[in-house]
Amino acid sequence: MRPDVVPQAGGRCALLVLGVASACGGTAHQLTIEPPPPRDTHAVLAGALCADNRCSCRADNGSDGGVGVPEGTDKKRYEVRIGPSPHELWVSINKTTVLYKSAERADACFYVDLPTGAQHVELRASNPEGVSAVMQVHELGTKTRSWYDTFAFSCGSPGPCSFDELAANKAEYAQAKRSMFDPCGTTKIKGISWDHGKAPDQQHPSELVVRFTLDIYKFAAWKPSGDPTCGQGGGRPPTDEPTVEPMAEPAAPPAESP
Incomplete structure (x- = not known):
């Protein structure tokens, strides 16, 4: 088994050693991947498209697609789209929310409301002959009703994921x-x-476990996805934005253990 870490400015060092895992300067040890979660969705799902622990995928109509927005300003709504893949896949959020796509369904959509700050996400795939793992995360703008391409991972769709594809990712x-x-x-x-x-x-x-953190800002998005002016001014909202309270960036997620 092998750990891979994507290098980021100011982040941890990356150790790519077959069969062992180590923190920077720590002691090497054999890596163990835990079994997948139970074959079930365990989550508080949000929006009009969800019922009986399942959600329908939204319509791509340039608006919220029938999902709706959360009440209040302390949470934001996200779409977690799993697949397409012929295999079982799991996505967990903060170890408490588990979203499950069975092998009988090519893909599955889920809608969840998340608070601001650091939210830890894992994608889990398991298949003895090779995995096919695909997921996307989209943020819904509560003011713009625009969907933002927050994150995407794909390895082995179609066909099994390869180590070369992981390296390209x-x-x-x-x-x-x-x-x-x-x-x-x-x-x-x-x-x-x-x-x-x-x-x-x-x-x-x-076996594949993909980990990342959603670091969610407090202020609401004020431009639709694809606006060519996005990212100017350091990504901060304009001074007349009424929800400008968090002008400072959110705190970094806690350091990961070895």
């Missing part, structure tokens, strides 16, 4: 400006890393 993530995949949104992505095991052919991961 690592290089792509390292180039993200200001750790924001959509400069019009209000969510940074931090601490992207993954662990994996090997299938019998030694060419594909049989």
